[in-house]
Amino acid sequence: MVENTLGRVLIGKYSDLPERLGKTAFVGKEEIALFKLANGKVRAIKNRCPHKGGVLAEGMVSGEHVFCPMHDWKINVCDGQVQAPDHGCVKAYKVEVEENLVYIVI
């Protein structure tokens, strides 16, 4: 097994990610929501909504936003910013895709 250290971690294959949906990834103790957007880009944010901790990976994905399944807050998956009229933000991670592999910088 590859010994990962925090920094850049390999998450898996690009082709395994479902399109316009989220996927949950546990990296050590961090719980991360990965999204493959309609434009093919992959984005990663912390898997907890700043409102009441809803799991964002299960939200509906629309463009660059995800709607939290709990109370419908709208969150930008690129920068983690909660959209008005609500406010707050979630941690966003840098994602790198090389060949068919997806990495997160953590």
Added chain:
Amino acid sequence: MLKRKLILIGNGMAGIRTIEEILKLDPDGFDITVFGSEPHPNYNRIQLSKVLQGDTTVADITLNDWNWYESNNIRLYPGESVINVDTKKQIVYTDKNREEPYDKLIIATGSNPFMLPLPGSDKQGVTAFRDIKDCETMLQYSKKYKKAAVIGGGLLGLEAARGLLNLGMKVDVIHINEYIMDRQLDREAGKLLQKELENQGMNFLLNKQTTEILGKKQVTGLRFKTGEKIAADLVVMAVGIKPNVALAEKSGIPVNRGIVVNDYMETDIPNIFAVGECAEHRGMVYGLVAPLYQQGEALAKRICSVYDEGYKGSVLSSQLKVSGVDVFSTGKIREDENTKAIKMLDDWNGIYKKIMIEQGKIIGAVLFGNTKEGNRLLNLIKNGANIEEYTESNQTEESGASLVAQMTDDEVVCGCNGVTKGNIVSAINNDGLTTVEQVKGCTNASRSCGSCKSLVADILEFTLGDKYSEDHKESICACTTLTRDEVVDEIREKHLTHTREVMNVLGWKNDDGCSKCRPALNYYLGMLNPTEYKDERESRFVNERLHANIQNNGTFSVIPRMYGGVTNADDLRKIADVADKYKVKMIKLTGGQRINLLGVQKQDLPSIWAELGMPSGHGYAKGLRTVKTCVGADFCRFGTQDSVGMGIELEKKFEGLNGPHKIKMAVSACPRNCAESGIKDVGVVGLDGVWELYVGGNAGTDLREGDLFVKVKTKAEVLEWTGAFLQYYRETANYLERTSVWVGRLGIDHVKEKLEDKGFRDELNKRMDITLATVQEPWSETLKDENLVKRLYETVNVPVASK
């Protein structure tokens, strides 16, 4: 640069509003600490009335949640009170032995409710109405006790009384004057209001002075000056508030009625400011949000050294938040020798209007029954307008839009949130808004007390012109201006087959839709074209995408189908084994008589289903959930029909059906109605030789008793009428509209009349059968498709060793 230390005492509406303004002006200038006696983040105190009245919940009235403090680097000490300030050394001291130095200090400690110093006012069951705790006390009492007395017939007392009525208590309102709301209304309006509230079930005891609260430990009643007594298990005192100035007094900050401040909210002590209900400005102490927010703005500018004229005082207006009652009052309302008034009373429609004039200028107004003009009058008063300005414009046109046309851009529409007409118009134009809800979302106008809602609607109408028409043009979401019917018609006409196609062809503003339109379009497409449309998983809410019910902590729950609520030992054994093996957190019977396994991890769902080997119970679906049944003729001594058999048949026929919203059914075998058929979307009651069908019942948010729909003789007829009813609902309801609302909207007579036509019934049933033929059992479908399991249910696990 070193940040200056700013401390706020009082985590309430005025204080936090000031902080918000400061953050806007100078986001990095201060190191901010907030102390708040209450254990909650900043919440909307105004909405407590609505919480009590059942229109919203405590959880939903938070204005700034914990995360807001964190993301703005604000240190918040909730549940901690400041007990002293050393104004020389510039240090505050708290009841948890904390000492914090400050460069600038804002005191925003609000008010305390005024408690009449009556004998017995310390008994259990006596409460004020000020904060979440009081609200909870009232909610708790209403569960155990029946009789409440509210002392004080002002705004707060009446709102509390309305809430207690909604909670099922009998309520007496005791008021010391001869008419209610005497601070805001004149006699005429007060009496009209009283009549209206009496019709709603309130009882008034006027001209009564309470002298004693009776009871041993717990209150049992009140005694009045006249010697009369009344019984009460709960006493709410709402007789006024007094500025909370104890801390200021103790710390040597000059206090009159409130903490004395100048136009910049500065106290006499350097670097100490006061804002909100605790502050006294030009001899005035305010008890409403709008002036406090204006003060907050002025104070923020002062603290951030932005030049401003300062705060000059406010013209007050007030409005009662009780549904079905429109009252508005502003400015001076008492007549005296200097005033003249224009009065209009329409006793028949219950409309009253009084406009007060002094030296030709409008100085006050009372409106009852129709409050549309309220905001305009308020603005005229603020601008010192002559009465002619009002009467002349009234002659030309009375419509809301013309009122709006006269407003200048900087006139405030939403006093609570300081939103001007200009803000709203530019949001409408720039973001293409078309509904009041959208304006609320974008600008915060009408987000607090809601009294400006009708004015916002007028501004929309005025700004959009012909594009706006208030009743029928409710678009399905902010991405489009089309209504549900227009969208459905276009899909039909243009043979659209995919959500994205709908959005492209119909010019959606947002290419990818939102969480409102996507599921709706997915449903409409499937409803219109059941055989060809391929359901779009990514446009479904998680529960229906994963076919399990998401819980608040991100785990799921599983409900296997159990037709008619009947099970057997084998199935129970299987369920028990699965529960053990997957360490299910709780096994719970649902309201629909099914077994719910709670606390399951997403990745375990497929194997649980495989091991259960049962079909999905759709306990989460926007579609048929369960058919609840009573014991019925086989076992019950009252039973006249086989309710269990009927229930099973209904459930087997309609299982897996998608609908605009969830659908619940029940079958009872006699009028005792043990399956609660009266509050179901379709409720069947068996009588001797007859089945009665009730429809449009609901036990949920809008409680509604089902309407008697039809009486039939045979089981086959029950299925036929149920099928036709459900299909008609599926075809004509808005997405997320329950049958209760839908039946209410169309009228039961309309639905009956349509479905009495046998030919139409048959057509509906034909379309229903085509739809039912396409239903797939989702759990077994998932298990067959490895790809689906991988895509939707797998999670990624990356072990890491930290550096």
